[in-house]
Amino acid sequence: MANRGKRLKALLEGDQRTAHTTQQAFLKSEDSLSAVEEREATRRDRERQRRDELTQRTPAIGGHR
């Protein structure tokens, strides 16, 4: 017989390396997404804080003559 099965399995075992590299890249991009989301959340908090500060500093309309 031509030993096709064994040859094919050897190739496919070697391919696990590529699959592993892709999985590593996925995990890294997952971490990076968390960092992006965290950064966006921080920015939103800062903007909210700034708006709150501005609101506190600005007198209410009609409140002062």
Next chain:
Amino acid sequence: MKRTVAEAHRAFDDVLPRLSDYQANEGRQALQELDQHAANEADEFTKAREEEALALRDEALKALTEARDGFESLSAEGSEGRIAGTDYAARMHELKERQDTAEAKLARATEIADGIEGIEADPVAWFSELQKRMPHLRTMVPW
């Protein structure tokens, strides 16, 4: 009588004590031809299955490499703050689907390779099973 190759072997062993040397030699030669026929059929079948597995493998490797490159460039864009979180998540999801599909193809190719290995280990058993399911493939033997 029409038999599978495995049945032909078993039946021959049963009648062998009653056969003359000439008949026994004829029978052995006929069995050799049946075995060779089974091996040829198995060879043709495994060749086609191998091509199928190799095609799946090629598609899977291409997709895995593209997904890897996609994840890497996404990570870089993310760390440079060049992409919004929602866009990032959408692209990552799409790449993950490609990765999962590719891995399923590699798993399918491995199943095919296992099947091929089994057939190659015993082509007569494989062909006999096929003959059981498809009686028209059975062979006429004089015993």
